Amino acid sequence: MPTSSDDGPSWSDIADWYDELLVAGSGPHEHAIECLDRLLPPIGEGTAVLDVACGQGLAARHLANLGALVTGTDNSANMLANARRHAEQAGAEISWVEADAQDLAPFADASFDLVTCQLALMDIPDLDAALRAIRRVMRSDASLVFVIGHPVFLTPGARMEPGADGTTEVTISGYLREHFWRSANPEGVRRAGNYQRTLSTYLTALAGAGLRIVEAEELGATGRLAEERPAYAQVPMFFSARAVTVF
Numbered sequence: 001m002p003t004s005s006d007d008g009p010s011w012s013d014i015a016d017w018y019d020e021l022l023v024a025g026s027g028p029h030e031h032a033i034e035c036l037d038r039l040l041p042p043i044g045e046g047t048a049v050l051d052v053a054c055g056q057g058l059a060a061r062h063l064a065n066l067g068a069l070v071t072g073t074d075n076s077a078n079m080l081a082n083a084r085r086h087a088e089q090a091g092a093e094i095s096w097v098e099a100d101a102q103d104l105a106p107f108a109d110a111s112f113d114l115v116t117c118q119l120a121l122m123d124i125p126d127l128d129a130a131l132r133a134i135r136r137v138m139r140s141d142a143s144l145v146f147v148i149g150h151p152v153f154l155t156p157g158a159r160m161e162p163g164a165d166g167t168t169e170v171t172i173s174g175y176l177r178e179h180f181w182r183s184a185n186p187e188g189v190r191r192a193g194n195y196q197r198t199l200s201t202y203l204t205a206l207a208g209a210g211l212r213i214v215e216a217e218e219l220g221a222t223g224r225l226a227e228e229r230p231a232y233a234q235v236p237m238f239f240s241a242r243a244v245t246v247f
């Protein structure tokens with residue numbers, strides 16, 4: 001599969017723009033937090049959580065508010081700088097570690113009770129390596145909860161239009177062509193690029209890494225996202241799941 005080594009912006013290049021987007025309030029990101037939340041196992045004080053590809057720390061701060069002992073990791077120093085600033089302002093005690101999700105090298109084997117990865121598996125070039133690294137740092141009874149852009153409905157050529165009787169008509173193209181692509185929208189998150197992969201690729205990669213899905217969801221939008229983009233109340237924007245380790 002072609003990789004992200006072309007000339008477009010990197011996540012670090014758009015880190016401040018991304019931060020401003022989330023600070024202003026973003027329907028998709030609020031929806032992602034809801035998707036994540038619904039699949040979280042019980043979290044108590046001292047539950048050790050690793051938030052992989054944490055960006056500016058939206059999910060990490062949410063998990064810290066629930067009482068978890070959170071480490072946020074990302075390979076973008078600019079994203080982590082914003083994450084640190086927000087946590088300090090909020091008085092949240094979160095550790096931030098720069099690392100590549102494809103090896104999670106700074107982290108010891110079996111060191112977390114929960115790994116989360118929100119809106120990022122589709123941005124990581126080597127999915128198999130990332131899931132193996134995640135599996136490696138999970139304790140035997142740990143969960144992985146992830147949220148991804150829906151592999152079917154967010155394809156590069158997907159279009160949504162109002163249909164008859166309040167339905168939504170969706171046109172999908174390019175679903176089966178796995179490749180790295182960038183949105184042409186200069187104000188779009190996906191101008192930093194992402195990997196189109198089929199749903200079966202995700203499921204096979206999870207199984208190959210020794211992870212078994214125990215819950216999955218394709219949640220219709222509510223709240224801000226439903227107001228801003230009502231079509232996503234009928235068609236899922238994200239696919240989310242909780243997976244556990246296979247012995």
Ligand SMILES: C[S@@+](CC[C@H](N)C(=O)[O-])C[C@H]1O[C@@H](n2cnc3c(N)ncnc32)[C@H](O)[C@@H]1O
Pocket residue numbers: 011012029032052053054055056057058059073074075076079099100101102117118119120123124125189
């Ligand atoms: C769409 S953002 C999501 C950030 C955050 N999880 C959220 O929900 O706002 C994708 C993130 O993945 C990170 N990322 C991409 N490839 C990565 C890799 N190989 N290792 C670690 N982080 C990576 C980017 O730096 C970026 O912060």
